[in-house]
Amino acid sequence: MRIARLLALCFVAALAQPAVAADLRLGYIDQDLRPFLIGDGPEIPARPGVTIELAQRAAAKVGARLQLTRMPLPRLIEEVRAGRQDGVLSLRYSADRTADLVFPLRAGRPDPDRHVARLSYSFYKRRDNSVAWDGTRLTGLQGPVAVGGSPLISKRVKSLGAQIVRSDTGTQMFGMLAMYRVDAVVTLDAMADRLLPVQGYSQIEKLSPPLVVEEFYVPVSKAFYAANRELAERFWQALGDLRDATYAELTPSYLF
Structure with a gap:
């Protein structure tokens, strides 16, 4: 009886522990495109741009630990292919890119409700x-x-x-x-x-x-999507849910 009670208490305690945040490694281009992306080069400034702040909010909403890196786009695509990055933060859709990347889709086409920037x-x-x-x-x-x-x-x-x-x-x-x-x-x-x-x-x-x-998305590698499909879909949905309010709130402060 005491053993059964002890096991039950252990089970409840395990449920009470916070879930371990999943890592989400996203890279983005090292060029200034304000108000969306701020600054040139590998450094990520304290005020990184509206698109970056949107991604940070979406990651927090789905319980992901966002790791950001900046680099030239050709190198970034290679990093994703090699599995050293999970995806690209803000990329145009093109059919040839689907050979390596998974985009948020609807009826086989990029889902306009889940873009990160227009x-x-x-x-x-x-x-x-x-x-x-x-x-x-x-x-x-x-x-x-x-x-x-x-x-x-x-x-x-x-x-x-x-x-x-x-x-x-x-x-x-x-x-x-x-x-x-x-x-x-x-x-x-x-x-x-x-x-x-x-x-x-x-x-x-x-x-x-x-x-x-142009609409921009956050595609992830095929390997990441296969292993973390639910996380990717929830992150894309969070981007869509938070996007308009986040842009309306933050864009004016980045423009002047």
């Missing part, structure tokens, strides 16, 4: 010039276009026949536009739509449709 880039111009964009053709340019964001955005603008000027900040780009040094700007909507009213540039307007709209 980046929309648009053209902005002065109201007094004739620059026009119909989603296919860019017309009316007399001067260069200031471009922020990844090299892929610059490549896309160049493909439209524009001369580009690289710029790191929205303040600089819109200052160049207001001073007639460039004819248009291409940058993140999230940044521009908050910055323009603060800067008072009423002579600048956004053109529709966006030049590029």
Whole structure:
């Protein structure tokens, strides 16, 4: 009788112990893409960016111990393939990447409800010039276009026949536009739509449709998914559940 009671007490005590947190090793690119990712190089700053803070909150919600590393994307993909990283924090979906990675899917396609970030880039111009964009053709340019964001955005603008000027900040780009040094700007909507009213540039307007709209996900390796399927699915769901409120709360503090 005493043995049975002792076993029962041990069982209850075991249940009362907190579960051991699972490790989730995610890497992300070592390039500044504010407000989503902050800073260049391998260091992770104290204020790492909205996307990183979202991932931290999602990991805490599902009881995962998040380990973050920054490195160039080609090396990161190799690290995931080799099993030294579990996944990539913020990556575009492409069919060829599914050979090594598992993305959050719905009906065989990337699940738009479980992306970690949506980046929309648009053209902005002065109201007094004739620059026009119909989603296919860019017309009316007399001067260069200031471009922020990844090299892929610059490549896309160049493909439209524009001369580009690289710029790191929205303040600089819109200052160049207001001073007639460039004819248009291409940058993140999230940044521009908050910055323009603060800067008072009423002579600048956004053109529709966006030049590029991209959704980014947190794919994991096939080996990690096979061993931790429930954790991966819960983490992806937590990203979707927390994303909009987290971005609304944190984005303004990262833009100015």
